[in-house]
Amino acid sequence: MSRDTDSPPGRTVSRLDSLLRHDLPASLVVFLVALPLSLGIAVASGAPIAAGLIAAVVGGIVVGLLGGSPLQVSGPAAGLTVVVAETINQFGWKTACFITVLAGLLQILFGLSRIARAALAIAPVVVHAMLAGIGITIALQQLHVLLGGSSHSSAWQNLIQLPGELSSIHGDDFLVGVVVMAIMFGWKYVPGKLKVLPGPLVAVVVGTGLSLVLPGAPERIVLSGSLFDAIGLPGLPSGNWGAVVLAALTIALIASVESLLSAVAVDKMHTGPRTNFDRELIGQGAANMISGGLGGLPVTGVIVRSATNVQAGARSRASALLHGVWILVFSVALVGVVQQIPKSALAGLLIVVGIQLVKLAHIKMARRTGDLLVYLVTVLGVVFLNLLEGVIIGLALAFGLLLWRVVRVSVTAGEVAGTDRWLVSIDGTCTFLALPKLSSELAKVPARADVLIELSVDFLDHAAYEAIHDWANQHENTGGTVEYVELGTARMAHALTGPPVRGRARTLLDDVLRPWREDEGNQITQGVAAFHRRNAHVVRPHLDELRDVQNPHSLFLTCADSRIVPNVITNTGPGDLFTIRNVGNFVVPGGRDTSIEAALAFAIDELRVDNVVVCGHSACGAMKALVAGGPTGPGLGNWLVHGRASLDRFHPDDPVAAAAAAAGYGVHDQLSIVNVAVQVDTLRSHPVVRRAMLEHGLRVSGLFFDIGTARVLEVTSAGIREIDAPELSALAHTH
Structure with a gap:
């Protein structure tokens, strides 16, 4: 049918x-x-x-x-x-x-x-x-x-x-x-x-x-x-x-x-x-x-x-x-x-x-x-000519152009302005086809010079590796120094472990947040080594300017939670944020926490920051413990006592709690948002902060980071609001 x-x-x-x-x-x-x-x-x-x-x-x-x-x-x-x-x-x-x-x-x-x-x-x-x-x-x-x-x-x-x-x-x-x-x-x-x-x-x-x-x-x-x-x-x-x-x-x-x-x-x-x-x-x-x-x-x-x-x-x-x-x-x-x-x-x-x-x-x-x-x-x-010949010629030319783009490599060698250091930059696909250009540029480097080799390559075959490695050994034997910075996906260390392959593209988590995630052994040590290879030379000029002085635009008080990375969620860099971290991002009133008192005084009176920001986050363990009524006693229990003011304010009639509930957040996250509002109020009543607000317009604000969506919300006395990219506050200040 x-x-x-x-x-x-x-x-x-x-x-x-x-x-x-x-x-x-x-x-x-x-x-x-x-x-x-x-x-x-x-x-x-x-x-x-x-x-x-x-x-x-x-x-x-x-x-x-x-x-x-x-x-x-x-x-x-x-x-x-x-x-x-x-x-x-x-x-x-x-x-x-x-x-x-x-x-x-x-x-x-x-x-x-x-x-x-x-x-x-x-x-x-x-x-x-x-x-x-x-x-x-x-x-x-x-x-x-x-x-x-x-x-x-x-x-x-x-x-x-x-x-x-x-x-x-x-x-x-x-x-x-x-x-x-x-x-x-x-x-x-x-x-x-x-x-x-x-x-x-x-x-x-x-x-x-x-x-x-x-x-x-x-x-x-x-x-x-x-x-x-x-x-x-x-x-x-x-x-x-x-x-x-x-x-x-x-x-x-x-x-x-x-x-x-x-x-x-x-x-x-x-x-x-x-x-x-x-x-x-x-x-x-x-x-x-x-x-x-x-x-x-x-x-x-x-x-x-x-x-x-x-x-x-x-x-x-x-x-x-x-x-x-x-x-x-x-x-x-x-x-x-x-x-x-x-x-x-x-x-x-x-x-x-x-x-x-x-x-x-x-x-x-x-x-x-x-x-x-x-x-x-x-x-x-x-x-x-005719259609077939025209298409064949076009395909041949397109393939030749593709091959040239794929295998080409840029190699430059020159002295870094104002220093005795030389920079050799290798960018692209580094194969035996690059050996003439590679040897020509390396020959420009004078003996006994300090050399930084910057490798931004996605493919490195054995011939290119051998040329770079042999030159570096010879240069070091004649009194020079060679330092490698590997920015690309292909690694010098992998050149001899098997046939050359195109390197896997690294993600933001690989490259910025946890560069040691795939390494074994001492993770901190391996991470530092990866920082030296990939990123140190990029931030070195900026850090050199900050060697003797810092000029942050914001004091950033946030939780000690490992998932919160202030510079990432605020798009800032070295020298921008003066950071305080503790469990629950609490501001202890009455001067009972000398660490916070010292940080506030130094950031406001000495560094003259323009902003003081409190940042809470979703799935906060401190908030969960407060809602559950524990722990108590020495250590964490004594510290969570400082969250009682937030717990007392947390009720359906509070506008901040009501706004968080309307946005679909659960009880623990609602408390976290209310806690940010409470800490902001505590800061505004602090003598040092209040004086700076009157004298030079210091701004005090609150943020909430939703880990699951990677969204940052502003917490105000009336509730919460989205922060759109074109309207970022001074925290998105570029440098």
Whole structure:
């Protein structure tokens, strides 16, 4: 029994409703866009006009049924125009159809072998340039048709013959083509409900109507009978099978890449099911075998039709299938209408399509990413050689550029200004290819100099390690000193332990909070060693300025909890915070804690800080102990007595407690937030703090660090509030 038969009645009704409300209207819109484009692509390819319609019908119905992309629409595409024209010119139309069948078979094999995603590994800049080259080639071809002539065999001939064509313009053809182009370019500016109509259809209809009233006789499309009359079997090649297979492979690869890239783009345009890339290739291959077998053009997924399909509200593959049905009905029943279309109207349409394949955004992106040379070379190769050679040259250049970027390394050696110390900086991928530059720069270092070797490398092979290590040994033997700072992910110590590998990128926790987390033995000692290797030289200049004086902007009182790292959560560095830490971040009133008294007096009277901050945190053990009523006695029990004031204030009517509860915090965290407010009040009543607030505007504030979310909240007398990045207080002061 079929799945549809087993479907619940409600689901069947829902599918039918979706088909009638969404997919049916969308299919009509896509049909109106696809019809003129299919005719134009057949003309540009030098194929029979009916071949474009056959491909459109097969692409819609077959890929709609078998493909893996729910909303992609397939048919003849501008991206294959150049290679198809070359194939027809070389082998003839019947053999070109056989090559299309062979290309479809290759696509099915691609899909069955599950290598579809590998096609997406082609550099996007090469694909963009390929499309731009195709667009330029189409525009050059159709410009001659627009002027009333015929296109030539190559882009170069089309270019050099253009001046002669301009001297003998056919006015009626030219006028029709220019009107079509004007409508195409200006349709996006049309206001109101007219914009719902597809621009290409409106342009061709207006151009056709104009051609019927002009006094001249523009050349028109010729169709011999209905679409069924145009169906014909492909012909086997008479020889040169190597060239036939190469042409089939070229069409299969280009059609596959274009279809897959189009499917990726369509997936980004909707929230429905994603594409099954292997199934999509099988569907495309089946469509090409059938299209070629019936005498049609090659089929690919087409982004213009697919985007139209999504924008028209399609919900399932039924829309693509139905658009193929409408093209079939039109091609059979309305052949006379098609034959009224002037070739210059389709030429104007194709010139605009070709121009739109050259996207300024792609050129800007290539320039920003340093790939402009690859883009230009690929475009020129596609236009003036052929599509396959242009793409191969582009891929080779892209790969060469990638290889150069991956293996290049920057090596500099120079004396640190104002010192006798030399700095050798090595940045990038350090391999045997860097040895000439490495030895040249190391030779600049004078004997007996103190040298710092800064390694910011992600890959270090044995040859590079040996060169650096041998030079360092020789330099130390002649009276110099060598110190290593390893900032990159590759380590000198690992160079001899096995084959070289690209180092694992370190995280913030690895590099800043706990650089010893993966080391064994004495963690503090190992951490200090890691600090010397990675970070000491970075902070050394700043610490040298602080050697004899400190000028912190804030006194920061927080809990002794190991999870609280003041400089990390306040984005500050050495010399910014004067820090006090104790269990529970308590301020003991009445001068009973001489440590806090001394810190307050020194920070406010001697260092003249601008801020005093109390910072509590979530999951605080002191707060949990207070809520639980223990411990008591010496040690921790005696210290937690200082939290009684916070516990006494902690009740539902308190605005701070109420705000914390409303924000969803649990009892212990609510108490922690109230505790911050209590300590802030205690500080503001302290004689030293109160005097500084009056004399030089000392600010006293409270913070709460939520460990789980890494969010820092401000605690005020009225409750809590978020601190947004652009509004950070003086704690985010940069230095």
